[in-house]
Amino acid sequence: MxxxxxxxxxxxxxxxxxxxxxxxxxxxxxxxxxxxxxxxxxxxxxxxxxxxxxxxxxxxxxxxxxxxxLLELDRQKTEFFQNVPHEFRTPLTLTLGPLESAVEQQQGLSYEQSVIALRNSRRLLRLVNQLLDLQRLDAGRMQPHFHPCDLLAFIEQVVDSFRPYCAKKQIELRTCLEACPSVYLDLEKFDKVLYNLLSNAIKFTEAGGKIEVWLQTAEHHCLVQVRDTGIGIRADQIPYLFDRFRQADGSASRSYEGSGLGLALVKELVDLHGGKVTVESSYGEGTIFSVLLPLGKTHLPIAQVSERPAELEQSRATVELADIETELQGQEDYVQGQIEGLNKAAPSAVSLEIPTVISGAETAPISQTTSQTVDSSARILVVDDNADMRSYVASVLQRAGYQVCAARHGEEGFHGWLSVCALAASANGKTCSTVTLTCP
Incomplete structure (x- = not known):
């Protein structure tokens, strides 16, 4: 103008x-x-x-x-090759290890080895599924089929599958669900949204914490929320939370396993349903994930909509929950349990308590508590953030006659090892200072 x-x-x-x-x-x-x-x-x-x-x-x-x-894609590729191979290698090692041991001994797998191999095969399958899902989304080959769904009943069914794990970790799991009009979903794809959000909530919420799942109707939408009182997310990480291969860890260092695919897949699948996912978090206090889903079917491609009611596949839960089963192994206070065992044992013996493994709603011990009398120089400290890897390596060393202590991370291993050394020195008639074990 x-x-x-x-x-x-x-x-x-x-x-x-x-x-x-x-x-x-x-x-x-x-x-x-x-x-x-x-x-x-x-x-x-x-x-x-x-x-x-x-x-x-x-x-x-x-x-x-x-x-x-291109630089962003190169960064994502670099992070992918840094993170994902480690995530694949761990379950592969824990699957191949028991198999190689069984072949070497010319006998079948024990129950304990079978539990480890099965759980880690499921973890590997879940990783492969996530990668394939993202690849199909990128290529436009993921063709959803939307069916009317009773969202309240669906959420209750998914939440119930998490209750045994919350109980084991001593986390209170609550639901606040309101009936809402029928929502059109592809449950084969959308169930991964809830599994991922609840798995993260359990992973990052300490014992004594609380997880709440909410369902409310908001005008022309249904609002699903997963709230936890966990470690929270730093403000500088929130903008990148749904990026692929990016991990938001509220701790000072990366102390939780993960490929960085879960939340990226959550966003893609919610977008596929015409919805929106957002996150709110107070660092050190907790996190709220909100999923807003449109009611009705006018927002969906008519060719992909069916009036046949949706059905939830129960068999999928075993694969989606494999990471949680492994994660809960890492929540046991291993070093504290070992030190208590040492205090009860003879001065020249070390008692190793190998943790238990969740199998469905039941638990099965990997191996019985053993006690061996060996020279003090034959003690080995195993530190690994993966509970199955920690237990497997410890059991191999234990069968070889070593006294083994296990820890989840460096700080726990350092303090636990000091305590072991102090007890060993005391058993040999040497003086030593008192060591206080503190496990975060």
Missing amino acids: LRAPARALLVVPLLYDGKIIGSISLRQIHQSRQWEPAEVELAQAVAAQAAIAVQQSRLYQTTRQQAEK
Whole structure:
């Protein structure tokens, strides 16, 4: 728009590849004039150069944006190769280890080895499924089929599968569910949303904490919330929480396993249903994940909608909960249990308590508590953040005649090892200072 009336005006378009991408104007305000051919030619020449400059600027901006996207993709690829191979290697090791041991001894797997192998095979399958789901989403080959669903009954069914794990970890699990109109979902895909959100809530909530699952109707939407009183998420991590291969760990260092795929998949699957997922968190106090789902079916492709009621597949729970079974192994206070065993044992003996494994709603010991009398130099400390790996390595060393102490992380291992050394020194008649064991 012109800021003042013009008595004489010359407008020359900026042309590039036959398209108008802008214009320049010459105007005279106080008196009219007849533009000379030379003036018109000059304006056209300037416009031609300006069009080239504008187009080059646009190309530069586009190139820079593409370069930034390539850098981001390269960063994601780097993080993928840093995180995911470790996540694959752990369950593979825990599956191959018992199998190799059984082949070497020319006998079948024991019950304890079978539990470890089965659980980690499920963990591996879950990782592969997540990668395949994301690949299908990227390629546009994930074709959902939406069916009417009783969301309240569906949530209750999923929550019930988590109750044994919450009870074992001493976490209070509550539901506050309101009946809502029928929602059209692809349960084969949407159940992964709840499994991921509840698994994270259990993982990052300490014993004595609380998890709540809410269902409310908000105008033309249903609101599903998973609230926990866990460690929370730092404010600087929240904007990247749903990015692939990014992990938000509220601790000072990465002390929780994960591939960084779960929440990225949550967002993709919620988007697939026409919904929206958001997160609120107070660091050190807890986190709230909210999933807003539209009611009805008008927002969905009509060809992908069926009026046949949806059914939940119970068999999927065993795979989706495999990570939780392993994670709960890491919540046992291993070092404290070992020190208590040492206090009860003979001065020259070390008592090793191997933790228990969840199998469905029951528990089964990996191995019985053993006590061996060996030289004090034959003590080994095993530190690993994966409970199955920790137990498996400890059991192998124990069968070889070593006295083994296990810890979840470096700090716990350091304090536990000091306590073991102090007890060993005392048993040998040496003086030592009192060591206090503190396990976070």
